[in-house]
Amino acid sequence: MIRAHTAADVRTAEEPLLAAGEPLMDRAAFALATHVAAELRERGHRIPGSVILLLVGGGNNGGDALFAGSHLARRGCQVHAAVLAEHPHAAGLAAARAAGVRVHELAGAPDLNDAVTALARRAGVWVDALTGIGARAPLREPLAGLVTALAAERAASPDEPVVVAVDVPSGIGVDDGAVPGPVLPADVTVTMGAAKPGLLLPPAAALAGRVEVVDVGLEGGLAGQAPAVCRLSATDVADLWPLPGPADHKYTRGVLGVVAGSQTYPGAAVLAVAGAVRTGLGMVRYHGPEIPTSLVHARHPEVVTAPGRVQAWAIGCGIDPDDAARAQEMERGFAAGLAARVPVVLDAGGLSLVHDDAHADLPATVVLTPHAGELALLLTARGEDTTREDVDAAPARHARLAAEVTGATVLLKGPTTVVAAPDGPLYAQADATPWLATAGAGDVLAGVLGALLAGYGDALAVYAEGRLAGVPASLAAAAAYVHGRAARLAAGQGTPPRPRDVIFSVRRASHGEDDISRHTTTGQGGPISALDVAVALPAAVAGLLR
Numbered sequence: 198m199i200r201a202h203t204a205a206d207v208r209t210a211e212e213p214l215l216a217a218g219e220p221l222m223d224r225a226a227f228a229l230a231t232h233v234a235a236e237l238r239e240r241g242h243r244i245p246g247s248v249i250l251l252l253v254g255g256g257n258n259g260g261d262a263l264f265a266g267s268h269l270a271r272r273g274c275q276v277h278a279a280v281l282a283e284h285p286h287a288a289g290l291a292a293a294r295a296a297g298v299r300v301h302e303l304a305g306a307p308d309l310n311d312a313v314t315a316l317a318r319r320a321g322v323w324v325d326a327l328t329g330i331g332a333r334a335p336l337r338e339p340l341a342g343l344v345t346a347l348a349a350e351r352a353a354s355p356d357e358p359v360v361v362a363v364d365v366p367s368g369i370g371v372d373d374g375a376v377p378g379p380v381l382p383a384d385v386t387v388t389m390g391a392a393k394p395g396l397l398l399p400p401a402a403a404l405a406g407r408v409e410v411v412d413v414g415l416e417g418g419l420a421g422q423a424p425a426v427c428r429l430s431a432t433d434v435a436d437l438w439p440l441p442g443p444a445d446h447k448y449t450r451g452v453l454g455v456v457a458g459s460q461t462y463p464g465a466a467v468l469a470v471a472g473a474v475r476t477g478l479g480m481v482r483y484h485g486p487e488i489p490t491s492l493v494h495a496r497h498p499e500v501v502t503a504p505g506r507v508q509a510w511a512i513g514c515g516i517d518p519d520d521a522a523r524a525q526e527m528e529r530g531f532a533a534g535l536a537a538r539v540p541v542v543l544d545a546g547g548l549s550l551v552h553d554d555a556h557a558d559l560p561a562t563v564v565l566t567p568h569a570g571e572l573a574l575l576l577t578a579r580g581e582d583t584t585r586e587d588v589d590a591a592p593a594r595h596a597r598l599a600a601e602v603t604g605a606t607v608l609l610k611g612p613t614t615v616v617a618a619p620d621g622p623l624y625a626q627a628d629a630t631p632w633l634a635t636a637g638a639g640d641v642l643a644g645v646l647g648a649l650l651a652g653y654g655d656a657l658a659v660y661a662e663g664r665l666a667g668v669p670a671s672l673a674a675a676a677a678y679v680h681g682r683a684a685r686l687a688a689g690q691g692t693p694p695r696p697r698d699v700i701f702s703v704r705r706a707s708h709g710e711d712d713i714s715r716h717t718t719t720g721q722g723g724p725i726s727a728l729d730v731a732v733a734l735p736a737a738v739a740g741l742l743r
């Protein structure tokens with residue numbers, strides 16, 4: 198699991214170490230230099246003679262780069278430092294000069310953008326050390342204008358330079374993932390001590406590239422702090438996955454009640470049921486009119502239509518809340534789920550059930566699965582005027598707000614799926630592929646999540662009491678992971694990139710385990726349908742449990 202900690206928590210953890218004279222910046226700089234060298238090697242460049250540009254701001258972030266630059270200069274690189282602050286890190290500057298780094302003091306220069314762009318044009322690696330966790334986004338001028346110019350230069354450059362961000366891409370919201378101004382997109386972010394929330398959360402996460410976490414010795418200090426954002430890896434999901442034992446039968450494995458699909462959208466029923474059945478559970482009880490029931494049966498003869506006890510509900514895919522009969526059925530399922538204190542997934546039309554506060558103060562075992570537009574409608578209906586654009590600009594904040602307003606767990610769908618409970622850590626899962634942006638994919642996810650929640654059986658009922666309210670959130674993140682993994686398999690892209698929790702300052706050899714992700718995430722893959730995703734689920738789960 199990747200655990201991201203806020204800037205304040207990182208500072209608290211580093212304080213006693215700095216007081217004890219621990220060389221945190223030396224470790225950070227050495228690891229940074231090692232990663233830059235590895236990037237050069239990976240692109241087939243020799244390290245001696247490579248041209249590197251450091252973009253140096255006024256704080257310790259700039260200090261990291263200056264010390265790293267001195268290591269690289271000693272390894273034969275031609276290192277240029279564009280120093281953009283009046284008072285750069287003094288010891289870092291001295292070390293850089295002593296090692297032969299060419300220092301260009303450009304603070305206040307009238308032709309700043311031209312001067313830095315000219316240096317950038319000659320460099321194969323740009324190290325973004327303008328600001329780190331000590332800065333508040335957005336970047337101020339003149340750095341904002343400079344970053345805009347550099348981003349344009351990079352996009353126009355025939356052989357794009359590698360951009361390595363130090364700690365965070367300068368200008369992102371470190372704690373909230375906001376992108377309120379210009380940011381130079383990075384290929385790699387080398388982050389110190391622990392991942393930061395903005396490296397996992399959209400929209401900033403998309404600007405961070407691959408994230409390498411450097412162990413500078415903060416782990417002990419951070420162990421006592423709750424992470425702000427988590428990202429589950431395959432191992433975490435496997436640990437959460439309910440496995441059938443020899444004594445299990447269909448009822449102990451979990452039964453899911455599904456209210457999905459309608460005359461108008463019959464396919465949603467098939468897809469939600471396919472998602473559930475192929476994720477693995479004891480039984481699906483489907484509630485619906487003749488069409489889509491006949492379609493569901495044609496594809497899944499194992500589905501039962503007789504009402505009875507269930508351990509979870511999945512409600513709302515392919516249902517228009519204005520369809521009175523279906524709306525009534527949704528309401529019945531929801532009320533039954535709440536009364537029995539079993540988990541309920543509300544998707545699509547099912548979200549209308551919480552547009553008013555008729556069911557106030559929901560338990561965290563109710564999981565809402567909106568996309569950005571649906572979340573905006575829900576928040577607006579609950580008195581928090583919100584547009585889709587607002588949600589896209591700050592997905593995590595709005596998911597959390599919806600969780601606080603309703604009490605439920607909120608899984609906000611998007612290229613990065615964000616899960617928020619009313620409290621506890623957020624989850625940010627980026628396991629899928631853009632090929633997954635296709636009709637019906639969300640119906641499959643509702644089925645996956647419903648099956649996983651049902652698989653926990655009555656055990657989850659205790660969480661409805663408010664204890665361990667974060668468990669449904671971790672299961673929702675696990676469902677997003679498996680859904681994304683199935684999509685990648687279906688698209689022919691292999692398994693999701695393996696998040697690397699900690700990369701030690703000395704990088705392992707290129708055949709090491711850490712390189713698995715590169716081999717499995719190359720190829721662009723190809724188009725998939727929602728049903729393809731459902732079909733790939735058993736293999737996705739099996740691969741996970743291997």
Ligand SMILES: NC(=O)C1=CN([C@@H]2O[C@H](COP(=O)(O)OP(=O)(O)OC[C@H]3O[C@@H](n4cnc5c(N)ncnc54)[C@H](O)[C@@H]3O)[C@@H](O)[C@H]2O)[C@@H](O)CC1
Nearest residue numbers: 211221222255256257258328329330331332333336337364
């Ligand atoms: N936390 C840790 O354990 C470690 C942190 N280190 C580094 O130290 C960094 C934090 O250093 P600092 O606290 O000095 O702060 P930063 O270097 O992040 O930022 C401070 C500098 O940015 C400028 N600034 C602030 N907001 C700005 C804005 N909106 N626009 C333009 N300029 C702005 C300030 O004037 C100052 O010069 C980390 O990001 C990391 O790179 C490492 O050296 C060692 C270990």
Ligand SMILES: [K+]
Nearest residue numbers: 325328365367
């Ligand atoms: K930076």
